[in-house]
Amino acid sequence: MKIYADFAQIEQDESIKAGWNLTNNILVRPLINLFNGEHGALDWRKLITQTAQDKSRAGSVRQVILDSVEHFRSINGEALLTINGERVVKPSHILAQYTVNK
Numbered sequence: 001m002k003i004y005a006d007f008a009q010i011e012q013d014e015s016i017k018a019g020w021n022l023t024n025n026i027l028v029r030p031l032i033n034l035f036n037g038e039h040g041a042l043d044w045r046k047l048i049t050q051t052a053q054d055k056s057r058a059g060s061v062r063q064v065i066l067d068s069v070e071h072f073r074s075i076n077g078e079a080l081l082t083i084n085g086e087r088v089v090k091p092s093h094i095l096a097q098y099t100v101n102k
Contacts, residue, residue, distance in 0.1 A: 001031075001065065001066075001069050001080075002066070004030075004031070004065065005061070005062040005065040005066055006062060008027040008028075008061045008062060008065065009060075009061055009062035011027065012024075012027060012059065012061050016059065022061075023052075023058070024051075024052035024053070024057060024058065024060075024061045024064050025049070025052050025053060027052075027061045028048050028049070028052045028061065028064060028065060028068075031048060031065065032045050032048060032049065033045070035072070035076070035079050038076055038079040039075075039076045039079070040072065040075040040076040040079070043072070043075050044068075044072050044075070047068050047071055047072060048064070048065075048068045051064050051067060051068050052064050
């Protein structure tokens with residue numbers, strides 16, 4: 001996610017230098033359905049789109065993405081778990097125990 005955030009910021013900065021503007025909304029679009037099917041996916045979509053639309057954050061797409069990820073970590077930190085770049089998926093019987101004990 002940090003790599004994409006850096007890439008998006010570079011592209012946004014270069015577009016401004018070229019005289020046209022890649023908005024935050026355009027640059028976060030590939031991330032909107034990233035957590036589809038996960039707990040809190042709707043919260044993620046709302047969070048990232050509302051943060052991107054915030055006029056005070058215009059031109060700072062990297063910070064929009066990183067702030068959204070940190071906030072989503074508090075909603076569903078398991079969705080962000082990776083080991084060596086591979087997503088960690090818990091077996092369904094462990095997830096079922098988690099929801100029963102919650």
